[in-house]
Amino acid sequence: MSRLRSVFIVSLVILAAIFISTMLFIPSGKNLEESNRVQIIEGDEEWILQCDITNNQGRAIDYAFSVTVDDVVHQDSTTVEQGQTYTFIHHIYPGQLVAGEVTFTLREKGKAEPIEQVAYNIEFN
Numbered sequence: 001m002s003r004l005r006s007v008f009i010v011s012l013v014i015l016a017a018i019f020i021s022t023m024l025f026i027p028s029g030k031n032l033e034e035s036n037r038v039q040i041i042e043g044d045e046e047w048i049l050q051c052d053i054t055n056n057q058g059r060a061i062d063y064a065f066s067v068t069v070d071d072v073v074h075q076d077s078t079t080v081e082q083g084q085t086y087t088f089i090h091h092i093y094p095g096q097l098v099a100g101e102v103t104f105t106l107r108e109k110g111k112a113e114p115i116e117q118v119a120y121n122i123e124f125n
Contacts, residue, residue: 037050037051037052038050038051038104038106038116038118039051040092040102040120040122045093045094046091046092046093046094047091047092047102047122048089048090048091048092049067049088049089049090049091049092049102049104049120050087050088050089051065051087051088051104051106051116052085052086052087052088053080053085053086053087053088053106054084054085055080055081055082055083055084055085055086056083057082058082059082060079060080060081060082061079061080061108062077062078062079062108062109062110063077063078063079063080063086063106063107063108063109063115064076064077064106064107064108064109065077065078065088065090065104065105065106066103066104066105066106066107067090067102067103067104067105068101068102068103068104068105069092069096069097069101069102070096070097070098070099070100070101070102071101072096074090076088076090077109088106090104092122094124097122097124100121100122100123100124101119101120101121101122102119102120102121102122103117103118103119103120104116104117104118104119104120105117
């Protein structure tokens, strides 16, 4: 019985070591390097697309923005320094809208996969 108890204790120690090493050495799937918030704010005579970016990485990052309003593409870019926050704003006026489809894409320059990509359908009269 003592041999079985020894095997059980050694198994628990090994299981605990595997669990601890998994938690410490394997990064989580969450990207906590950047936080983004995209919203459309409706005004009296326009809509404002706003994206807040906080750079928590250890280096400055170059970002590229793309706003598509009914197949018309508007592009912009900026550099956000380490520890800084940047607010991207794009005004959308009723005269620009035909179908009301607005798509926003945020990428880190040089990377193909977007950090943020959202689509809105603006209802207008």
